[in-house]
Amino acid sequence: MINARGLTKRYGSRTAVDGIDFTVEPGKVTGFLGPNGAGKSTTMRMIVGLDRPTSGAVTINGRPYREHSAPLREVGVLLDAKAVHTGRSAYKHLLAMGATHGIRKERVREVIGLTGLESVAGKRVGGFSLGMGQRLGIAAALLGDPATLILDEPVNGLDPEGVRWVRTLVRGLAAEGRTVLLSSHLMSEMAQTADQLIVIGRGRIIEDAPVEDIISRTNGTTVRVRTRDLDALTALIGGDGVTVSRQPAGAAQITGATPEQIGDAAAAAGLPLYELTALTGSLEDAYMTLTADAVEYRSTSPEEEPAR
Amino acid sequence: MTALATPTMTPTTRAVPTDARLTFSHLLRSEWIKLTSLRSTVWSVVLIVASGIGISLLYAVSTSSLDMQTSPSVGFTLTTVTIGLTFGQIIAAVLGVLAISGEYSTGMIRSTLTAVPSRLPVLAAKTLVTFGLVAAVGLVTLVASWAATYPVYAAQGIATGLTAPGFLLAILGGAAYLGLTAAFGLGVGAILRSSAGGVAVVLGVILGLQIFLPLASLAVEWLWDLRPFTFDQAGAAMASLPSDLPAGAEPEPGAPLEPWLGGLVVLAWTSVSLAFASILLRRRDA
Numbered sequence: 085m086i087n088a089r090g091l092t093k094r095y096g097s098r099t100a101v102d103g104i105d106f107t108v109e110p111g112k113v114t115g116f117l118g119p120n121g122a123g124k125s126t127t128m129r130m131i132v133g134l135d136r137p138t139s140g141a142v143t144i145n146g147r148p149y150r151e152h153s154a155p156l157r158e159v160g161v162l163l164d165a166k167a168v169h170t171g172r173s174a175y176k177h178l179l180a181m182g183a184t185h186g187i188r189k190e191r192v193r194e195v196i197g198l199t200g201l202e203s204v205a206g207k208r209v210g211g212f213s214l215g216m217g218q219r220l221g222i223a224a225a226l227l228g229d230p231a232t233l234i235l236d237e238p239v240n241g242l243d244p245e246g247v248r249w250v251r252t253l254v255r256g257l258a259a260e261g262r263t264v265l266l267s268s269h270l271m272s273e274m275a276q277t278a279d280q281l282i283v284i285g286r287g288r289i290i291e292d293a294p295v296e297d298i299i300s301r302t303n304g305t306t307v308r309v310r311t312r313d314l315d316a317l318t319a320l321i322g323g324d325g326v327t328v329s330r331q332p333a334g335a336a337q338i339t340g341a342t343p344e345q346i347g348d349a350a351a352a353a354g355l356p357l358y359e360l361t362a363l364t365g366s367l368e369d370a371y372m373t374l375t376a377d378a379v380e381y382r383s384t385s386p387e388e389e390p391a392r
Numbered sequence: 393m394t395a396l397a398t399p400t401m402t403p404t405t406r407a408v409p410t411d412a413r414l415t416f417s418h419l420l421r422s423e424w425i426k427l428t429s430l431r432s433t434v435w436s437v438v439l440i441v442a443s444g445i446g447i448s449l450l451y452a453v454s455t456s457s458l459d460m461q462t463s464p465s466v467g468f469t470l471t472t473v474t475i476g477l478t479f480g481q482i483i484a485a486v487l488g489v490l491a492i493s494g495e496y497s498t499g500m501i502r503s504t505l506t507a508v509p510s511r512l513p514v515l516a517a518k519t520l521v522t523f524g525l526v527a528a529v530g531l532v533t534l535v536a537s538w539a540a541t542y543p544v545y546a547a548q549g550i551a552t553g554l555t556a557p558g559f560l561l562a563i564l565g566g567a568a569y570l571g572l573t574a575a576f577g578l579g580v581g582a583i584l585r586s587s588a589g590g591v592a593v594v595l596g597v598i599l600g601l602q603i604f605l606p607l608a609s610l611a612v613e614w615l616w617d618l619r620p621f622t623f624d625q626a627g628a629a630m631a632s633l634p635s636d637l638p639a640g641a642e643p644e645p646g647a648p649l650e651p652w653l654g655g656l657v658v659l660a661w662t663s664v665s666l667a668f669a670s671i672l673l674r675r676r677d678a
Contacts, residue, residue, distance in 0.1 A: 133509040134502055135677040150509035154413035161506050169430070169500040176429035177503075183422035184507045185412045224503060229408040 085110055085263055086131060086232065090140030093126050093287075100126045102287035103140060108265045108280075110231075113258045115278030115295070116267040117371060119379045123287040124267050125163070128236050131265075132161050144232055156185050156228030162221040162235045170210030174201055174220050177209060182227050195223040200249075214241030222250070232263040239273060251277050271368035275299075285375045295367065302373050303365030307343050310335040310359035311350065320349045335359065414508060419517040422507075427491060427521055436487040437525075440570070441533045443483070444476030448537035451475050452544040461550050466559050467633055469545070469552045473537045474566050474631045480533065481624060484526050484570045485598060488577025489590035491522050496585040505678045515582060515673055519575050519666060527571025534563040558633045565651050566631030572662045573598070573627065579665030583672055597661075598624050617645040620654075623661050629654025 086108035093101040101123040108114045118124050129135040131142050133149045141148065144159055152158045168177050178192045196205045199219040204212070209220065218241050225233055235254070239247045247270075254277055258264045268274050274281070274295075281298055283291040291298050311317050314336055318328050326340035338346060343362045350357050427433050451472050455461060461468050492515075495501040508514045538554060545551035554560060576597075581590040601622045609616035619625055629649040637643060649657065 129677075132506045134505060152509075155509055156414075156507055157408070157412055159506075163502055163506075164499065166499040167502040169426075169494060169498045171430050171432065171494070171498075172426070172500075173429065176425060180422045180425040180429070181503060181507055183425055184418050185414055186418045187408055187412050191408050227408075228412065 085146075086142065086144055086234075086265060087146075088127070088131075088140070088142040091127065091130060091137055091142050092139045093123070093130060093135060094138045099287050101130070101137075104284070104287070104289050106282050106289060106292055108232075108263055108282075110263040111258060111261050112279040113254055113264045113266055113277055114280045114282060115274045116265055116282050116284070117274065117375075118267075118284035118290075119375050122284045122375075124284055125236055127284070128161070128163060128234055128265070128267070131234060132159060132163075134163070154185055154228070156181070156187070157230055158228075159232045159234060160225030160228060160230035161233075162218075162225045162238055164221075164236060166217070168209045168217070168220060168224075171208060173206050173208055174212075174223075175205040177220070178223060178227060181224055185228060187227060191227065191229075195226045198226065199223040215243060215246060218242055219246070222253075230262070232265075233257060234265045236267050237269070238266065239268060239270060247273060271366065271371055275367040283371070283374050285377070285379075290374050298374075299364055299367055299370045302370035304339050305342060306363040306365070307338045307341065307346055308335065308359060308361045308363055309338060309346060309357060311355060311357050313355060316353070316355055317346070317350060320353055320355070321346055337363070414510075414513075416513055416517065419508065419513055420521060423514075423517045423521040427518075427525060430494070432490055432494070433487065433525075436483050437529050440480045440483050440526075440529050441536065443479045444533035445537050445540050447476035447479060448472050448541050449544070452541035456544055456548055461548075464545075464550045464552050466552050466556045468550070469538070469541075469556070470559060470562050470631070470633065472541050472545075473534055473563060474628075476533065476537060477530075477566055477570065477627075477631060478624075480530065480570055481573045481598060481627065482595065484530070484573040485577040485594040486591055487526065488522055488574035488579075489581035489594055490587060491518060491574075491578055491581065493581040493585060493587040493590045497587055501678055511673050512670055515578075515666070515670055519578055522578055523571040523575045525571075526574040527567045530567035530570035531563065534566055538563070562631050562633055562651065565655060568655065569627040569630045569658060572658050573623075576623070576658075576662045576665050579662065579667075579669040582669035583665070597622075619646055620649045621657050623658065625649075626654040626657035626661075630658060 088104055088106050090103050090105065091101055092099070092103045104127070116124050126135060130137050131144065131149065144152070149155060149159065175192065175196065178195065179189060182188070182192055196202055199222055201216065201219055201223060204216060209217065212220065218238065222235070222238060225235065239250050242250065251273065254264055254266060258279070266278065278295055281291060281293065281295050282289060283298070309317065311334060314330065314334055321338070321341050322328070326338065329337050331337060343360055347357065347360055495504060504514055505511055535554070542551050552559065577590065577594045580593050581587070584590045584593065602624065605615055605619050605622065620629065626649055630651050632648065632651060634650055635643065635648070
């Protein structure tokens, strides 16, 4: 359980994290989303005491991280893959990390096996690919068999097999009752992995709700229908807040009415429907809508650039 | 390339002792693994030993061929044995800087400080381990230098033994100086968090002051009196024999310090560097 209250971080006049409150509960995967520069990494760094909050506080299982007597058993953290000395082998890195808590080489070998690093464990980390560095970071996070995991972009640089493995691993850890906080920019991956989402933008929390709620609430319900007489159907269900956008071949997308309302209305009028489908938008759509005003570094599409 | 294990979590708790926790002795073990698993450490150690013995031998052979010394003298043997420290201190200082600046330049420090969020024990353990390793290497080097040069001097009848009065204490002082030099470098490296900056500053303190002070004292005379209190002059005093001034006699200004006082001066330099490092380590974001 991670609990943040009024958590704030300012760098000079810039406010990176602006008085946020949130709770990350055990037994669930909580996704942490937000545009670049929104304050995700700063928040994660404050949770594990690397950055000191300007004001507010964050606790893990009721205590600030630095007050725990066995921090590695409390929290496993992957902040970035580049938190390893490049001149040291993966095995020695994990051995030294574990040694701080009296964790022995049997456990080090176990996490090396778990992350599939056996063949490169004796090699120096400087020669590792992004994906191997990521696996090593995950191995380090798992070292203390922690009750809470904080993973910043764990699938970054992993191959599809690795991405699926992280998903299974993370779901498994949450199913064991652990607390998992996960950030990623891959929306499809997040939609499959997370139960709960915290969306942050410009240092403030925009959304904190279950994934399905966020998707349906943000995107609204859209119903795709196809019928012989679209005008008749429009007349039947038309009203405040209902919009019908026509598509080819007698199809239309209707927002503002549920499939039940449309189906019942059509049946009552004896109007046959050839298709009636509820469309939920993707998490990506919902995310784009939510963070539209909070993007700090916006890229411009080529067509938006002025012609020379 | 890498075969993936099935991500079962069932065996995980088996190998993690339930009483696993952060203790200072665990931390010493961790820092020892860190220090000894880097190639730069291995190279530094080899270089300290090899250069120390090599320079001493060269000195012994050269002085013998010139017949500079005609009777056994503990002071002369000591000079021979400790002459390599002038080079060894540079390697020790650089090793000390890199022991911490390497963690900052690679990002390792974030792993270190998440494992030890209270932070200061990391600096303490690192200091002890670095000091211990370098001082031990220094002692081995000095004893080996004595052993290597002994046959050269024995052939001339001017050799003195390891247990000659004052000799062992002086080389212990030399070894301690080397260890403290590494600890001083560690403090500077932790303050500056940069390898290049750290190395520049420690070399400035150790070598630069020896160039600056004599020149500056031509204009400002009293600066010469400060020279014995510089890092490497005080260190040289640690590795020398006590002066034979009669009790109560005042040493001349600018004269070398007594070994114990030299030790205190080097300790003061080191403490200041580590104290600043501690304050900044507590305060700064990692």
